[in-house]
Amino acid sequence: MNPMKILIANWKMNPSSGKEAKALFEAESGLGRLKNIEVIICPPACFLSLLGGSKSVKLGGQDLFWENPPAGGGAYTGEVSGKMLKDLGCEYVIVGHSERRNHAGETDEIINAKLKTALKSGLTPILCIGERDGEEMSDVVASQIKKGLADIGKNQLEEVIIAYEPVWAISTSGAGKECSPDNALSAAVFIRKILTEIYGNFLAQKAVVIYGGSVDAGNGPSYIKQSQMAGLLVGGASLEAEEFVKIGEAINNL
Numbered sequence: 475m476n477p478m479k480i481l482i483a484n485w486k487m488n489p490s491s492g493k494e495a496k497a498l499f500e501a502e503s504g505l506g507r508l509k510n511i512e513v514i515i516c517p518p519a520c521f522l523s524l525l526g527g528s529k530s531v532k533l534g535g536q537d538l539f540w541e542n543p544p545a546g547g548g549a550y551t552g553e554v555s556g557k558m559l560k561d562l563g564c565e566y567v568i569v570g571h572s573e574r575r576n577h578a579g580e581t582d583e584i585i586n587a588k589l590k591t592a593l594k595s596g597l598t599p600i601l602c603i604g605e606r607d608g609e610e611m612s613d614v615v616a617s618q619i620k621k622g623l624a625d626i627g628k629n630q631l632e633e634v635i636i637a638y639e640p641v642w643a644i645s646t647s648g649a650g651k652e653c654s655p656d657n658a659l660s661a662a663v664f665i666r667k668i669l670t671e672i673y674g675n676f677l678a679q680k681a682v683v684i685y686g687g688s689v690d691a692g693n694g695p696s697y698i699k700q701s702q703m704a705g706l707l708v709g710g711a712s713l714e715a716e717e718f719v720k721i722g723e724a725i726n727n728l
Contacts, residue, residue, distance in 0.1 A: 476510040479698060479725050480635065480684055480705025482600065483515045483712030484536065484568060495521040499528070501715035505722040506530020512705075513722065514566050515712075519554050526563035534566030534600070535559040537574060540587035542595060556595025567592050569599045570622060572606075572641045582621035589622060593630055600635045600707070602686070603665075607642035607651070612664055619668045628673050635682045637707045638665060643687030644709065652693070658685050658701035691720035698728050 483502060489495055495517055505513045507530070516534040517525060525533060539553035559567055569592060570585035585601070592599040601622050605614035615638070626634065638661045643653040662683050669678035685697040686707030697703045706725065711717045 476727060477704075479511045479728070480682065481505070481511050481513050481722050481725065482534065482566075482568075482637075482684070482686075482705065482707045483513075483718060484571070484686075484707060484709050485515070485517045485712060486536070486573070486709060487518060488713050492521055492524050496524055498713070498715055499525045502712070502718050503528050503531050505719055508722060508726045510726045511722055516566070516568055519559075519562075522559070522562040522564065532566060533562070533564045534568065535564050535597070536568050536571070538567050538569070538588055538592060538595075538597070540584065540591050542591060556591050556597055560595050560597060565598060566635075567597045567599055568637075569601050570618070571602045572604060572639060572644065576641075582618060585622050586624050589626065589634070593626075593633060598633055598635060600637050602637045602639050602707070604639040604641050604687070611640070611661060615661065615664060616668050619665065620672070623672065628677055631669070631673055631677050631681060635684060635705075636665060637684050637686050638662065638703075639686035639707060653685075653687050655693075655696040655700035658697055658703065662702050689721065691717055691724050694721045695724045695728055698725050 502515060513531040514534045515531055516536050538556045538559055539550055542555045542557050569588045574580045589599045589601060603615050603618040605611045640653050642651050665683055666678045669681050682704045684705035684707055685701060685703040689706050689708045690711050694706055
């Protein structure tokens with residue numbers, strides 16, 4: 475029996491209407507027929523209430539706030555809480571995406587707080603890590619893991635998905651480079667090395683590590699087969715239903 479792979483669609487700030495979102499969701503939900511992949515679709519928060527009810531795929535949020543009001547007694551205009559996401563049918567949430575780090579100024583400390591809130595809310599956090607063009611992978615990734623998982627206990631690690639997404643390989647980054655399967659494998663091995671230092675080898679080897687960064691139907695299988703990743707986080711290609719379905723079909727039987 476083939477091991478279950480994870481396939482996550484990050485629609486980012488797309489599409490532009492609820493009608494388009496429902497059509498895209500319906501087309502991609504067809505992947506639910508495949509037995510060896512867990513499909514998670516992360517649309518903009520404003521579309522979540524339109525897309526609930528599917529039994530074939532899971533829903534995820536693209537972000538959450540670090541408080542669940544009324545905790546802390548504050549009012550947080552424009553934010554979305556973990557409890558809200560859970561109520562809308564989400565089981566997962568992306569935390570620390572590079573675009574949030576770069577454009578919203580999120581620090582590792584903020585990301586750690588959000589990850590803890592996700593866990594408390596009953597959501598599985600998808601912790602994004604990865605270096606920018608010109609940065610040393612080992613330095614950046616080690617720091618992001620240690621700070622992002624600060625005070626996360628051994629019993630909680632298995633509830634976290636770690637997504638290695640080198641910023642220079644993301645299609646919207648402008649760098650225009652491709653992360654080879656060998657480079658992705660090196661990152662996966664290094665991530666488990668850091669996790670071993672924190673949690674021990676047994677839990678480090680069980681940890682779920684996936685890849686993201688300009689993934690398509692052509693290169694997706696290589697990141698599973700050669701890079702020893704447990705799944706894929708797909709950005710731009712997830713906005714093209716036909717391509718996203720091809721990715722799912724390509725990795726289903728690996």
